[in-house]
Amino acid sequence: MTICIRKLVDCVMKRLDNRGYDQLRHVAIIANYYSHGDGSCFVKFGNTHVICSATIDRNVPLFLRGSNSGWITAEYGMLPGAGSERIKREASGGKQSGRTHEIQRLISRSLRSVVDLSMLDQKQIKIDCDVIQADGGTRTASITGAFVAMYLACKKIDRNVGMINDSVVAVSCGIVDGTPLLDINYSEDSNADVDANFVMSKTGIIEVQACGEKRPFTEDELQKLMDLAKSARETLISIQNNALGI
Amino acid sequence: MTICIRKLVDCVMKRLDNRGYDQLRHVAIIANYYSHGDGSCFVKFGNTHVICSATIDRNVPLFLRGSNSGWITAEYGMLPGAGSERIKREASGGKQSGRTHEIQRLISRSLRSVVDLSMLDQKQIKIDCDVIQADGGTRTASITGAFVAMYLACKKIDRNVGMINDSVVAVSCGIVDGTPLLDINYSEDSNADVDANFVMSKTGIIEVQACGEKRPFTEDELQKLMDLAKSARETLISIQNNALGI
């Protein structure tokens, strides 16, 4: 029974920042972070801070030329000084890491899943997610903010934002010392046996990436992580909506 | 009830290759595909053919120098002619695609999750997965074969293969026209609303990547895909074991 497990969890572990196991960090979104551009926001999950910005591009990628479909794509980066150790600047190294590629693809797919691309007026929306400060959960914060930036850009194309069918929010969870935790920060993530990123719409799931790098996990564990993620869904959507004024 | 659902499924859809919705393609593994090298196999899931080969490297990556840990990493590639459309050769383009990076990281993480790296004698095992022919599920076939190649290389380091704690097999599933299908091929994958890759150990789950690019999905749908994957687990492990003679 879920309730018992939750109680048990409360007993066995205290989070460094005194959060409950099922408590989000302080999450905030400031829409229109830039006065210029087609849509932007600043999003924070605790000490993880991301600037998301959307640009409407009149050119769709080559493979869509001549079709009537628009496109949505995302790029992701971290400031070299964003984390506790300096991260090599990808621009000077000459290529993006595998991790960056993986995250960019996740953000892009997630956003596309709730948009009717045929209603984008044959335009491409490019989302840039740049991590200013990193303390775990940068990809899920990026997705949560990217939705806001995309929404604002879509509004420029169609005042009714008719092409967006649903919300997109994301959060990362993990099992640390046997305890499933919501919205893990960097130090929790480093010690997690299992971590999972959940991208969710208002009522459905958009993407699950659950990974047991240290050991295989059980279906039950996955379920608990998913329950934690789902418990945060409404809060995250309402933070987005408040920021967007809808 | 699962049984009902399965029956229902059988009614609504026929797969192009006449498989049942919960039927694997013809899966085969030939161990020691190369007479040289430290471990290799040829793995096929239907028309998806992959050569996996393992190399023991005396040098661990920089970040592990001085530790007593070994390492396992994987690279992935496709022959330009492997699929129905020619795929641009990554070597001549000068970089690997985001998709390639994503897959390489998945294979690497999956293998590491069942190995005690401290027992690798401070060596690195590099696994190469090269897709000779592609018909969907190349990453899951690669993982399934990579385990065999890795096992053979580990055996060279320790005859008892004491560092490997579990098996690793993988399969991709998808929901096509509303029907959950096991081991989808390329044409099914192209039409899937939801697709999910499951990496599994003997009793647990190592990684789940479930993605609804066309639309969000439900927990129930994810469960059905996971049930399909689990139903193939034993078969895949026994094909590996037969190939390895264990």
Added chain:
Amino acid sequence: MTICIRKLVDCVMKRLDNRGYDQLRHVAIIANYYSHGDGSCFVKFGNTHVICSATIDRNVPLFLRGSNSGWITAEYGMLPGAGSERIKREASGGKQSGRTHEIQRLISRSLRSVVDLSMLDQKQIKIDCDVIQADGGTRTASITGAFVAMYLACKKIDRNVGMINDSVVAVSCGIVDGTPLLDINYSEDSNADVDANFVMSKTGIIEVQACGEKRPFTEDELQKLMDLAKSARETLISIQNNALGI
């Protein structure tokens, strides 16, 4: 006579943001922007915002190995959404632009000119200047902030900061419609006939880059631009010192 010219200038031109021709934008520096790392600040010149962060690296570059000299180097980047038009992400393009290289070299040289490298304990200090928002003068804002970040890192090496001999501040000036202007913003810069970047120490000049891309300029014009820059020097140094608490 300078005074006359200044009067004349006031007559002929009004700046868009109502500043006087010899007036800085709002300049502010927040030291220790990050709680982690070896030294950082947030610096703004009006709508130009830069995060500067310093990292102490125990390895000097190859050409200094075996010498007793430390080193100081800087990298520079802009968020793709920082300016009014999206700037292509250099990391995904695979190389830094010529402009980026030019700026990185300028920042690095400027900082090194006031530091006794032999007192750096054979360490390298890497400064990252990342432009979060761009409205002209990003390189001079970066230098002004980079000094603060470097100072904090030097303090970690030597509490007395004995290796730093002088301050480093910078400002860009330009001649727009015949009028020399201090601290030009992006729209002024775009219309400038001549623009010049001045890097200054407390009493001397560290670097002058004056450029007349639209037309050659006179010595007298250069002098007026330099006078403007010099008039801002004290203010900039005191903003740095306040931020550093010295």
Added chain:
Amino acid sequence: MTICIRKLVDCVMKRLDNRGYDQLRHVAIIANYYSHGDGSCFVKFGNTHVICSATIDRNVPLFLRGSNSGWITAEYGMLPGAGSERIKREASGGKQSGRTHEIQRLISRSLRSVVDLSMLDQKQIKIDCDVIQADGGTRTASITGAFVAMYLACKKIDRNVGMINDSVVAVSCGIVDGTPLLDINYSEDSNADVDANFVMSKTGIIEVQACGEKRPFTEDELQKLMDLAKSARETLISIQNNALGI
């Protein structure tokens, strides 16, 4: 006199695989290795195995746009695990080696020499030669197979294959311990004083690349190597023709 020399040769050296000095390894070609694509084959010279695949591209390279000429080009790669030592994956290193470039150019030139490019219907044929297993002579096996793949693609453009004027076969020879040998394998190649690759048409020579990296060679030695190559020409052409059913 040639006959004497051959006798002499037989006396002084035994090849590791018991072949005569003028004997090919087992050579086989399987046409239409892929059911998809525009033309493909699997070619083996002993333990050297290559997959060749041809793709018809509607776009000729830039320098031929507007002309009425088609084009033929080839790319070459090796699986990292193909040889006895792991070969670094060129795609992850970010560039193709000089050796790869050299081979690609050789294959391309060789094929173009027998094709009337003006009869290609302004199309480009791209040939991919991927070495699955390497035991010496990979470039000559690639050429021999590439011709078959190209032939099949040409047949798609013109059922009568009128643009192909001749056959193209290739074989490598070398002088090992003073003895000229036909179709040398990797271990023979490593010990060769002189090695030479011969690309031949039905009656003529298309390319000779003879190289004495260890020592200069004589005209007489070159002649002997060429005689060996010519002695294999008919066999190779008939293996191609059998595979093509012509």
Added chain:
Amino acid sequence: MTICIRKLVDCVMKRLDNRGYDQLRHVAIIANYYSHGDGSCFVKFGNTHVICSATIDRNVPLFLRGSNSGWITAEYGMLPGAGSERIKREASGGKQSGRTHEIQRLISRSLRSVVDLSMLDQKQIKIDCDVIQADGGTRTASITGAFVAMYLACKKIDRNVGMINDSVVAVSCGIVDGTPLLDINYSEDSNADVDANFVMSKTGIIEVQACGEKRPFTEDELQKLMDLAKSARETLISIQNNALGI
């Protein structure tokens, strides 16, 4: 007073090549170094030798397509053996250094400042400056030669060369052991406290890059360096004009 200072200078320092502090090295320009091409020259400042060559390209860069403006751009390189230590070949390393980028941009800007781009018949002129031998001042020698190559190319577009409004010459100066020196060579440059590059037109200044990497400098010092540069202006222009026969 300038005269006094000059006298003083003569007293305190002897240049290695016995030049006076205000004396150019032997400067010579051979126009039309190549019989082919659209404009070229060989330029020497002492042992610094540069080949400059101009090519008229019918395509302007993307950002000018559709405008009526032409463009001028420059590239710069050094032979690996040009200097006393071998310089790594940038082509094999896969990228141009920051220094090369900085120089290319300087040459390009300098040339554009004297050309009416709208009179270039919507063409682009590409200037290549290749340093054959390097002994300091390669960028200023390149600019001085590049003007000649550009002039010849412009003459091909318009016999009256109406688009060029002014001359462009450049020279580097430096303060060595406290003495301002004109046209410093490599060994002087290596020991300079301050060095400055001056790009000049007939009566104005096009670009000043003054840099005190070792220590800040004074306005007075900058003035002295500028006076030295100006004193060489006429000589350099007349050498250009002689080479051009104008």
Added chain:
Amino acid sequence: MTICIRKLVDCVMKRLDNRGYDQLRHVAIIANYYSHGDGSCFVKFGNTHVICSATIDRNVPLFLRGSNSGWITAEYGMLPGAGSERIKREASGGKQSGRTHEIQRLISRSLRSVVDLSMLDQKQIKIDCDVIQADGGTRTASITGAFVAMYLACKKIDRNVGMINDSVVAVSCGIVDGTPLLDINYSEDSNADVDANFVMSKTGIIEVQACGEKRPFTEDELQKLMDLAKSARETLISIQNNALGI
């Protein structure tokens, strides 16, 4: 009979520069082109001009570390303005062309074939061949000059140059309009049916690269080209020796 053929040839074709079919262009070598460095020369074959320069490097490549063998390697480049059409600068494009790789490998192999690498005192000699002006035969001119630069560098290591066993000269020949021609220039090369590069030692052959891109060729044609090349061998060696003063 050779003599007859020669007569016939004289009848049928006149070379643009009035040379006989078996006549070299004006070939000259200036040793020690640079006063600095370890060995250099300027070599011209008519209007093909190349600067060759050798550098002794104390580090052998990785694969030779720990062995007692030295190494010889070569790099090749062309100035963008060297030929009649501008050649894209490889450094700005970010990679060397396949042609460049092919040539670099040819030069390297050729030089190594006459050197006892174990006598190089575990050093590496790097040869740079940079084409200043290109009119055909740049690779063979490069080889001929590279030998001179290498010789001078070897002399620095061992006054007796005991590690060099033989000379290396090279020349390119071609069949144009049915006539075999020695030392073909660019315009002849463009029209050649067959072209062949011959690298020769005093008495032997080091490398033959004969290529019939337009059509296959006969053994007899190859023989005639080789006879032409051999007829120039002595002249080329004596030009080298004169330049070296041996």
